[in-house]
Each structure stands twice: as structure tokens, then as C-alpha cells.
Amino acid sequence: MEHLMEIMTTGTETFCIVLLLNTFFERKYTSYRFFFPLSAAFLFYLWLPLNTILATSFVTKLFISILIWLVFSQIFYTGALPFHLFLLCSFFIILSGLDYFTLLGISYIFSFSFSDALSNSALYILGAFVSRTLLLLFSIIIYRLFKAKTSMILSSSTWIALLLFPVFSILLFGVTIEIAMAQNKISFNLILSGIGLLLFNISLFLLLGKLEYSTNLQQKNIALQHEIDQNMKSTNALQAIFNEQRALTHDFNNHITTLYMLLKAEHYEKATEYVKVLSQNLPENTRVVSTNHPILDTILNQKYTQAKLQNTSMRFTVNDLSSFPMKDEDVVTLLGNLLDNALEACRKLPDSSYINVKILKKEGDFLLSVENSSLPVKISENNYVPTDKAEPHLHGFGLQNIAHIMQKYGYEYTLFYHDARFHFVSILS
Numbered sequence: 001m002e003h004l005m006e007i008m009t010t011g012t013e014t015f016c017i018v019l020l021l022n023t024f025f026e027r028k029y030t031s032y033r034f035f036f037p038l039s040a041a042f043l044f045y046l047w048l049p050l051n052t053i054l055a056t057s058f059v060t061k062l063f064i065s066i067l068i069w070l071v072f073s074q075i076f077y078t079g080a081l082p083f084h085l086f087l088l089c090s091f092f093i094i095l096s097g098l099d100y101f102t103l104l105g106i107s108y109i110f111s112f113s114f115s116d117a118l119s120n121s122a123l124y125i126l127g128a129f130v131s132r133t134l135l136l137l138f139s140i141i142i143y144r145l146f147k148a149k150t151s152m153i154l155s156s157s158t159w160i161a162l163l164l165f166p167v168f169s170i171l172l173f174g175v176t177i178e179i180a181m182a183q184n185k186i187s188f189n190l191i192l193s194g195i196g197l198l199l200f201n202i203s204l205f206l207l208l209g210k211l212e213y214s215t216n217l218q219q220k221n222i223a224l225q226h227e228i229d230q231n232m233k234s235t236n237a238l239q240a241i242f243n244e245q246r247a248l249t250h251d252f253n254n255h256i257t258t259l260y261m262l263l264k265a266e267h268y269e270k271a272t273e274y275v276k277v278l279s280q281n282l283p284e285n286t287r288v289v290s291t292n293h294p295i296l297d298t299i300l301n302q303k304y305t306q307a308k309l310q311n312t313s314m315r316f317t318v319n320d321l322s323s324f325p326m327k328d329e330d331v332v333t334l335l336g337n338l339l340d341n342a343l344e345a346c347r348k349l350p351d352s353s354y355i356n357v358k359i360l361k362k363e364g365d366f367l368l369s370v371e372n373s374s375l376p377v378k379i380s381e382n383n384y385v386p387t388d389k390a391e392p393h394l395h396g397f398g399l400q401n402i403a404h405i406m407q408k409y410g411y412e413y414t415l416f417y418h419d420a421r422f423h424f425v426s427i428l429s
Contacts, residue, residue, distance in 0.1 A: 005125060012132040013095060014038075016139040017069055020091055023143045025077040025084075037076060062092055062170055089166035094138065094202060096170070098131040106130075138202070165204055169197055291321035291359070295328045296335065300357065303339040312346040313354040319361055325428055326409065334405045337398040338424055342372035345422060349373055366428040374422035379415050 018038065066088050073084045106112075106127050112120065255278060262271040289300045300316060307314035324331065339355070346353035353373040360367045406413050406426065413426035 005128060009128050009132055012136060016095075016135055017088075017091060019139045019143055020087060021073055021077050023146050024087060025073070025079040028076055028078060037072065059170060062096060066092055086162050086166065089170065090204070093166045093169045095131075095135055097197065098134050099127070102131040102134070103127040162204070165200075169200070172197060289316045289318060291318045291324075293321045293324050293331075295331050296321055296324060296359070299332060299335045299339070303335075303343065306343060307346075307355060310343065310347055311352075312343065313352070315354065315356050317356070317358040317360065321359055321361060321366070323361070324359075324366060326405075330405050330408070333401050337401050338370045341398045342370055342422070345372055345374040345377075348375055364429065368424075368426045368428055370424045372422055373420060374417065376420075377417045377422055379417060 066085075069088050070081075070084055073079075073088065074081060077084070103123070106123055110123065112123065259271055259274060262268075262274060288304050289297065291297055291300070300318075304314050304316075326334065339357070342355045346355065355373075356369075356371040358367060358369040358371075402413075402424075409428070411426055411428050413424065416423050416425075
């Protein structure tokens with residue numbers, strides 16, 4: 001009976017842990033590649049309470065359990081280590097609190113000593129049933145509260161600071177259990193302090209929602225500012241081209257007038273000499289690509305100039321894109337971020353680098369492809385590429401803006417890394 005109860009309680013715990021991990025992180029593997037290791041972790045975790053060597057104390061058992069599931073979560077789920085550790089520590093302190101203080105409460109109600117309650121099968125089963133039911137309800141509530149929201153991206157220092165609370169709570173719980181066992185009697189103050197500690201950790205867990213809201217708001221503000229900066233760059237580029245064109249038009253009129261007067265006066269040699277001088281002073285043509293789409297032309301030529309300045313080769317394959325299916329401001333955001341990311345990746349390379357841009361209209365659809373030299377990049381299943389910059393929660397908005405534009409129009413896209421090259425590919429239809 002005892003072993004059967006252990007299997008049932010551990011099975012419930014395992015289900016709740018997996019539900020918690022699925023709430024906040026994405027699985028790296030699916031089907032049998034995920035569930036076989038899950039079964040192995042479950043069996044090993046089940047073995048712990050039955051082993052008298054490892055389970056010598058409450059705190060030891062708890063930290064070993066956390067370690068097992070931490071290794072499991074790091075291998076089979078995305079996400080930062082401090083976040084994994086915080087969630088697992090919080091989960092196990094809540095689990096332990098529900099276990100022990102449910103049993104303390106039942107012992108207090110039925111006037112049993114703590115040791116008698118542990119040895120009484122009926123009370124033990126009742127306590128386990130109540131605590132696992134509460135744990136399951138708590139896990140489902142957390143799943144409903146957080147699953148539909150964007151995963152939080154906080155700095156490692158923030159997670160480490162948050163981690164202090166569940167870690168110290170584990171130690172305090174251990175002391176509380178030792179006191180209960182030593183006194184062998186149930187104290188109302190002991191129950192009250194334990195419940196307070198448990199509620200504190202649950203409240204801290206639920207406060208993740210507030211942290212998530214604040215973090216997402218900060219991210220949206222930074223992403224919006226990033227998009228505004230992109231639009232300002234393109235606007236300034238358009239203004240510069242317009243001013244340059246006005247200056248060229250003004251000079252062209254003056255030159256034509258001068259040539260006309262020289263030819264009218266039959267100063268042919270002077271006119272020929274004047275044309276030679278003009279041809280030597282013509283500005284270098286920086287327009288290397290033409291798509292019949294003014295905004296696309298501006299962005300592509302502007303990024304070509306930037307690539308040239310950093311010794312990156314940029315090549316284009318385009319055709320008539322006059323009917324490109326996006327609003328101008330969205331074209332600026334999409335192409336600007338794609339090419340900025342490509343340029344940044346090329347700057348990190350010690351050797352030569354290149355960017356290939358392909359935008360082609362074929363039978364009513366548009367192929368959009370950007371390929372660039374790159375250091376190795378990890379890409380998750382949801383096209384998320386973690387940034388390698390300091391303060392990651394303040395970076396990585398280029399891809400977020402790209403994803404936002406693609407989602408706005410309902411376009412699918414693919415990111416992949418192969419043979420030292422990073423690829424973005426999409427069919428716009």
C-alpha cells in the first residue's frame with residue numbers, strides 16, 4: 001500500500017512538473033524523443049523516496065529532486081538556467097509546504113502527534129490526497145494564467161535575486177520539520193508560521209504575472225523605438241536622395257544653359273572642353289539596384305552603401321517589384337531589420353563576408369530571401385534566436401519586429417543555419 005501510494009503521489013508530482021515546464025518553456029523534442037527521457041526521469045525520481053541513503057533528511061531529498069529535474073529541464077526545454085532553477089525551487093517548496101502542513105493541519109484537527117500522524121496510514125493517505133489535489137489545482141491555475149502569454153525574458157541577476165526566496169524557504173521548512181519531529185507535538189504557531197511561509201512563496205510565484213507585464217511593456221516600448229529609428233533612417237535617406245536630386249537638377253539646368261550659349265556662339269571647342277570637365281566631375285552612381293518600387297530601392301541601396309563601408313559584399317537578385325504586397329512603413333521595418341541583422345552578423349566575422357538578397361515576383365507570389373555569412377546560431381522551433389549581448393531583455397527586437405510584420409500579413413517564414421550561413425526565407429502570397 002505504501003509503495004502504491006508513493007507511485008500515485010510521485011506520478012501526480014511528475015505531471016505537475018511537466019505542466020509547469022510546458023507553461024513557461026518550449027520543448028526541444030516531441031513524441032518519443034521527449035517521453036522516453038521523461039519516463040526515465042520519473043523512475044529515478046520515484047526511487048529517491050525509497051532510498052534511505054539519499055533521503056536522509058528533508059533538505060537533502062529536496063535538493064536532489066530539484067537537481068534531477070533541473071538536468072531534465074535543461075536538456076529537454078528551452079530557457080535560461082536561472083529561470084529553470086527558480087521555477088523548480090518554487091515548485092518543490094510549495095509541494096513540500098502542502099505536504100507537511102496539510103499533515104500538520106490534519107494532525108492538529110484529529111489531535112494526533114506529528115510522529116503518530118506519519119505512522120497512521122489513514123491520515124497519511126488523507127494528507128497525501130489533499131496536498132496532491134491542491135498541488136494539481138495550483139499547477140492548472142498557473143498554466144491557465146501564464147500559458148497564453150509571452151515567455152518572460154529577465155536578466156540573470158533578477159532571477160538569481162528571486163531564487164534566494166525559495167532557497168531560504170527550503171532551509172526554513174527543513175528547520176520547521178525538525179522542530180515538529182523533535183517536539184513530537186503540534187503547535188498552532190508552528191502551523192501558522194508554516195502556512196505563512198507557504199503563502200509567501202505562492203504569492204511570489206504569482207507575482208511573476210506582474211513581472212511579465214512590466215517586462216513585456218518594456219520590450220514593446222523598446223521594439224517601438226527600434227521601429228521608429230528604422231523609419232527615421234529610411235526617411236532621412238529618402239530626404240537625402242530628394243535633396244541630392246534637386247541639387248543635380250539645379251546644376252543640370254545651369255550646365256545645359258551654359259552649353260547652349262557656347263554652341264549658339266559657335267564656340268565648339270569650348271563646349272567640348274566643358275563637357276569633358278563635367279564628365280570628370282560626375283558623382284559616383286550609388287544606385288546599384290532598381291525594382292520599380294521607390295521604398296525598396298531606397299532601403300536596398302542604403303544598406304548596400306553600409307555593407308560597402310564595412311567591406312561586406314552585398315548582392316541582389318530582383319525583378320519588377322512595383323506591386324510588392326506591403327505598406328511602405330512595413331517594408332521599411334521588415335527589410336530594414338532583416339538587413340541590419342545580416343550586417344551585424346557579418347561584422348562579427350574576422351574574414352570576408354557576404355549578404356545575398358533575393359526578392360522575385362513569380363506568378364503572383366513574391367519570394368523573399370536573405371542569406372548572410374554568420375557565426376553558428378541556435379534557432380528554436382518558434383524561430384527565436386537568443387541574443388548574445390549583455391542585458392538580453394533589452395535586445396533582440398529586430399527579429400521580434402520581423403515576426404510582428406509577418407504575422408500582421410499572415411505570411412509564414414523560416415529561419416535556418418547551414419554551412420556557416422544564416423537564412424531567412426518566405427513566400428509572400
